[in-house]
Amino acid sequence: MTTNAKKIETILSHIGNNHDETTGSLISPIHFSTTYQHPEFGKSTGFDYTRTKNPTRVTLEEALAAIEGGKFAIATSSGMSAIVLALEIFPVGSKIVASRDLYGGSFRWFNDQAKRGIFDFDYVVTEADMLAAITAETDIVYIETPTNPLMIEVDIEKVAKKAHENGAKVIVDNTFYTPIYQQPLALGADIVLHSATKYLAGHNDVLAGAVIVKEQALYDKLIYNLNTTGPVLSPFDSYLVMRGLKTLALRMKQATKNATKIAAFLAKNTAVKEVLYTGRGGMISFKVANQAKIPAIINALDVITFAESLGGVESLITYPATQTHADIPTDVRASYGLTDDLLRLSVGIEDADDLIADLALALKV
Numbered sequence: 001m002t003t004n005a006k007k008i009e010t011i012l013s014h015i016g017n018n019h020d021e022t023t024g025s026l027i028s029p030i031h032f033s034t035t036y037q038h039p040e041f042g043k044s045t046g047f048d049y050t051r052t053k054n055p056t057r058v059t060l061e062e063a064l065a066a067i068e069g070g071k072f073a074i075a076t077s078s079g080m081s082a083i084v085l086a087l088e089i090f091p092v093g094s095k096i097v098a099s100r101d102l103y104g105g106s107f108r109w110f111n112d113q114a115k116r117g118i119f120d121f122d123y124v125v126t127e128a129d130m131l132a133a134i135t136a137e138t139d140i141v142y143i144e145t146p147t148n149p150l151m152i153e154v155d156i157e158k159v160a161k162k163a164h165e166n167g168a169k170v171i172v173d174n175t176f177y178t179p180i181y182q183q184p185l186a187l188g189a190d191i192v193l194h195s196a197t198k199y200l201a202g203h204n205d206v207l208a209g210a211v212i213v214k215e216q217a218l219y220d221k222l223i224y225n226l227n228t229t230g231p232v233l234s235p236f237d238s239y240l241v242m243r244g245l246k247t248l249a250l251r252m253k254q255a256t257k258n259a260t261k262i263a264a265f266l267a268k269n270t271a272v273k274e275v276l277y278t279g280r281g282g283m284i285s286f287k288v289a290n291q292a293k294i295p296a297i298i299n300a301l302d303v304i305t306f307a308e309s310l311g312g313v314e315s316l317i318t319y320p321a322t323q324t325h326a327d328i329p330t331d332v333r334a335s336y337g338l339t340d341d342l343l344r345l346s347v348g349i350e351d352a353d354d355l356i357a358d359l360a361l362a363l364k365v
Contacts, residue, residue: 008067008179009249015063016242030239031055052227056235060242064200067179067245069186070212072219074226075238079175079195080105081231082209086171086191087140089221092118094139099154100125100336101147103173103195104325111327125336127154131162138168143189146176149285149320149344150337151276160188169218175199175311180252181280185214198311199282201244202251206237251313251349255282258315258355259347265356271297271363273341282347283310291341293365294319298343300362303354310346315355318344 016028023029031054036047047053057075064073076082083106087096098110100123113119124130134141141163145154160170171191172184178199184192194200196208209231213219226232233241263277266286271293276285288294298306304315308323318324321340325333333339347355 011063011066012248013246015245016059019059028056028059028239028242030235032235050235051230051232054232054235054238057233057238060233060238063242063245064194064210064212067248068174068192068212069179069183069214070192071214071216072222073210073212074219074222075196075233075241076209076211076226077231077233077237078207079193079197079209080109082193082195082211083173084109085209085222085225085229085231086193086211087113087119087142088225089218090119090140090169093120095120095122095137096140096142097122097124097130097133097138097168098142099123099130099144099147099152101150101152101338102142102144103148104320104327106144106173107325108327125152127159130154130159134159134162134166134168136166138163138166141168141170142173143170143184144173144176145182146278146281146283148176149276149283149318149325149342151278151283151285153278156182156184156187156189160190164188176283177281178248178252180249185212190215190218196241197309199252200248200311201241202248202312203240203244204309204312204314206240206244208233208237208241252281254349255347256280258282258349258352259284261352262345262347262355262359265359269360269363284345284347285342286345287339287341288343288363294341294343296365297362300365301358302361303350303358304345310344312346313349315348315350316346318346320344 019028034050060075061073096119098121114121122133124133163170169190172189173193174184175195175198192212194210196210259282263275263284266272266275271289272286273289274287304317307316
């Protein structure tokens with residue numbers, strides 16, 4: 001798939017279209033076959049076994065590479081499998097400078113790797129801390145921007161410049177902003193990751209991940225590991241992600257529009273003491289004035305659903321302390337500002353006034 005200088009909205013809406021020359025099907029077919037017939041001995045169609053390569057997954061991967069400005073993409077079975085796949089191409093003993101505030105599942109795996117002596121992590125909170133921590137000994141810089149759930153941003157271009165001057169590779173988790181608001185590869189990152197379960201798929205009905213790169217050498221290592229370990233995305237799930245991607249731009253713009261209104265409402269509400277919102281995307285975190293009321297606030301919500309995950313068309317509220325970030329020790333969370341009075345809101349595409357009315361009633365409890 002080539003961009004031909006087309007805008008991202010056009011690329012997204014045409015994902016998978018006109019790929020079936022045999023029938024002229026507008027939508028990309030789903031190829032369920034696990035194995036493929038060889039035309040004759042010594043020849044291949046390019047597809048041999050579906051773990052290695054699948055036509056439906058290839059169509060999705062071409063689209064992922066195009067929208068992130070990469071040359072190669074790999075669709076994986078989950079966001080965590082994408083993270084593991086990307087990091088495991090680096091040698092044992094690699095030194096990693098990483099965002100301190102990050103998804104709890106990432107921390108869980110990072111912490112396990114550190115305990116086993118696989119990788120050495122140096123966690124930082126701010127952009128200034130990250131720049132200061134990068135030295136000639138650094139092998140990888142791992143960035144969430146904005147971070148989950150404190151919404152801390154870093155300048156990818158500035159960090160990538162410092163990292164590359166010291167011979168380090170830069171990995172960016174772009175789940176929150178998506179390529180609609182941020183294209184890390186264009187800013188100097190080497191590897192981009194997504195939990196495609198979230199905004200890319202967008203409908204809370206598929207588990208998926210993505211890894212996107214520009215360099216052939218990185219892709220060769222990634223694809224070897226993928227074929228060896230097998231965390232591939234199924235054909236049907238690949239189709240679901242493609243279907244979701246077609247409306248990504250529309251969903252992100254509506255989520256941002258709604259979130260901007262909601263953040264302004266929350267900032268004026270006396271039951272809220274702090275609002276964390278970057279001004280882009282649908283993710284808002286806020287700290288309540290009375291932590292003891294959190295269960296009652298959550299239980300009083302009607303339009304907004306109390307559930308883990310984010311990035312779907314429906315608005316979800318999460319309590320990181322007992323859900324997404326429960327594996328991070330309380331004292332560690334508190335040390336960087338992830339306190340137990342914080343709620344995380346994934347704003348969907350509903351009417352903003354309905355969402356605000358729902359929050360207003362809940363915050364009165």
